Amino acid sequence: MSKLFQSLSIGLLLISTLACGQNKNKDYLITISTRHGEIKAVLFDDTPKHKDNFIALAAAGRFDSTLFHRVIENFMVQGGDVFTKEQLPADQWPTIPAEILPNHYHRKGMIAAARQGNSINPTKASNGSQFYIVQGRTYEELELTTDFPALQKAVLQYVQLESQRPLKEEYNRLYAEQKFDSLTNLILSKRDEIAKSLNLTLTKNYTPEQIEAYATVGGTPHLDQEYTVFGEVISGMDVVDKISKEPTTREMPNEPVYMQVKVERISKNKITQEYGYSYPKIN
Numbered sequence: 001m002s003k004l005f006q007s008l009s010i011g012l013l014l015i016s017t018l019a020c021g022q023n024k025n026k027d028y029l030i031t032i033s034t035r036h037g038e039i040k041a042v043l044f045d046d047t048p049k050h051k052d053n054f055i056a057l058a059a060a061g062r063f064d065s066t067l068f069h070r071v072i073e074n075f076m077v078q079g080g081d082v083f084t085k086e087q088l089p090a091d092q093w094p095t096i097p098a099e100i101l102p103n104h105y106h107r108k109g110m111i112a113a114a115r116q117g118n119s120i121n122p123t124k125a126s127n128g129s130q131f132y133i134v135q136g137r138t139y140e141e142l143e144l145t146t147d148f149p150a151l152q153k154a155v156l157q158y159v160q161l162e163s164q165r166p167l168k169e170e171y172n173r174l175y176a177e178q179k180f181d182s183l184t185n186l187i188l189s190k191r192d193e194i195a196k197s198l199n200l201t202l203t204k205n206y207t208p209e210q211i212e213a214y215a216t217v218g219g220t221p222h223l224d225q226e227y228t229v230f231g232e233v234i235s236g237m238d239v240v241d242k243i244s245k246e247p248t249t250r251e252m253p254n255e256p257v258y259m260q261v262k263v264e265r266i267s268k269n270k271i272t273q274e275y276g277y278s279y280p281k282i283n
Helices: 003-020 048-059 148-158 162-176 180-189 191-198 208-216 237-244 268-275
Strands: 026-034 037-043 066-072 076-079 110-113 131-134 229-235 258-267
Touching (some): 026 048, 026 268, 048 229, 066 258, 076 237, 148 162, 148 180, 148 191, 180 191, 229 237, 258 268
Antiparallel strands (some): 026 258, 037 229, 066 076, 076 131, 110 229
16 A cells, blocks of 8 residues: 555544544644644634545644745745645645635635636635635725726726816826825725716625624635635634745745644633634534
């Protein structure tokens, strides 16, 4: 039996053994250890394929010595490339069916699965091992709830109106001077006016909870409903922030950031008491 399938079998056996004795009052605590410290996380029950896959890989030790290989400050840190470490050809990398749910969004600290782009992956299936931890930034409500691609297209149409010649001149001036933040603010300030004039919908719907989270905690809202969010960091976001500040070349840290990942099954009460994590209520 190859080492690849042997380790997978060990991981699945361990998960099966643990599952036999599981009860709803216990959960898996994930610990990701790096040279910057430890990241603690839990995985969501309503994304079972991703949760089971991650736990199996971790239990078998397959994440160990993989890297955080893609790091973008104020966006995310990505790692867990098991199959490259194991020298599996890219065309043989397993995937996981998407489990994209509206109640899981890209707030700072969320864990989501990396994947290939829509052009070759229209079902949004996840990579079988790689994951990322959201860092992101905060958003004002107006910016958050605006459909920017639609607004940008509408602006180009709107400024062609003779009545909007002053706006067109201001738009062109800011663009020529490369004052893009000012240009963005100008466009946003005209959003509702443009929508009404052209009879367009230029907004995106977010719940009050999401608006508050993105305004106070931050995240990467443009990734919502595009990638499977399947877990959450409950301790160690300072470690994620340190990793995000690593000097990089083409988004890869110049000094490797290796990880060791372990999983342990403990009571939910202990997780809540030690890390302040609140489990969702089951109706």
